[in-house]
Amino acid sequence: MxxxxxxxxxxxxxxxxxxxxxxxxxxxxxxxxxxxxxxxxxxxxxxxxxxxxxxxxxxxxxxxxxxxxxxxxxxxxxxxxxxxxxxxxxxxxxxxxxQQGIPTEKAKELTKLIKDSKLKVQASIQGESLRVTGKDRDELQAAIRLCRESADKLHLDMQFENFRD
Missing domain, CATH: 3.30.70.990 (YajQ-like, domain 2)
Structure with a gap:
């Protein structure tokens, strides 16, 4: 996945x-x-x-x-x-x-944002990072776009790592 x-x-x-x-x-x-x-x-x-x-x-x-x-x-x-x-x-x-790591309250906001977007992906908090999984690569790229657009609103600096097919 x-x-x-x-x-x-x-x-x-x-x-x-x-x-x-x-x-x-x-x-x-x-x-x-x-x-x-x-x-x-x-x-x-x-x-x-x-x-x-x-x-x-x-x-x-x-x-x-x-x-x-x-x-x-x-x-x-x-x-x-x-x-x-x-x-x-x-x-x-x-x-x-x-800022080193995503604070828990910001991770919860980001997870809620991803779930409310109706994309077919799941977000789970893993310590100071967030793992997003989905069946379709296009859905994951849409989730990345969504996160980048909301970075200023959440006052959060984000990098995207370990993209796996």
């Missing part, structure tokens, strides 16, 4: 490359001259930490980093910005979570 898996993964090497590119760009910008800026991977490798000396600069830092991430093939749906927190002095920090 043909099937495929819907997963959500972020390539950490591409994130690291985007962070390095953003650091380089910020060194040359006049509005960041002499300003302490730090972009680092969180200790648990599931997010990023941005630090600088003002809320406005934190937004500018985010814009630069997001631009680099988008150019490297990551989508904004795979990132979730946290609150801006004062660290001390004029310093502010913000955490950015990277």
């Amino acid at each position: 043909p099937s495929f898996d819907i997963v959500s993964k972020v390539d950490l090497q591409e994130v690291d490359n985007a962070m390095n590119q953003a650091r380089k760009e910020l060194q040359g910008r006049w509005d960041f001259k002499g300003v302490p800026v730090d972009i680092s991977m969180a200790d648990d490798k599931k997010g990023l930490v941005l630090k600088t000396d003002g809320e406005e600069r934190l937004d500018a830092l985010w814009d630069v980093l997001l631009g680099k991430l988008l150019k490297r093939g990551l989508t904004a749906n795979s990132l979730e910005r946290g609150k801006k927190e004062p660290v001390g002095g004029k310093q502010f920090k913000q955490s950015v979570q990277l």
Whole structure:
């Protein structure tokens, strides 16, 4: 029986490359001259930490980093910005979570969406991924199209793997 898996993964090497590119760009910008800026991977490798000396600069830092991430093939749906927190002095920090795996509530929404579409496929949650099976290859491709169209509405970054006939 043909099937495929819907997963959500972020390539950490591409994130690291985007962070390095953003650091380089910020060194040359006049509005960041002499300003302490730090972009680092969180200790648990599931997010990023941005630090600088003002809320406005934190937004500018985010814009630069997001631009680099988008150019490297990551989508904004795979990132979730946290609150801006004062660290001390004029310093502010913000955490950015990277989406690894499909959360259970989003997987349930996606399963319901597939079932409501009246396609002749079955979707089942398998840990942090979703397996879609069906008898017809065309139905599976229609399910992939449906998922891609609803990715922004669900705020979910999806990849499709293990397509088997």
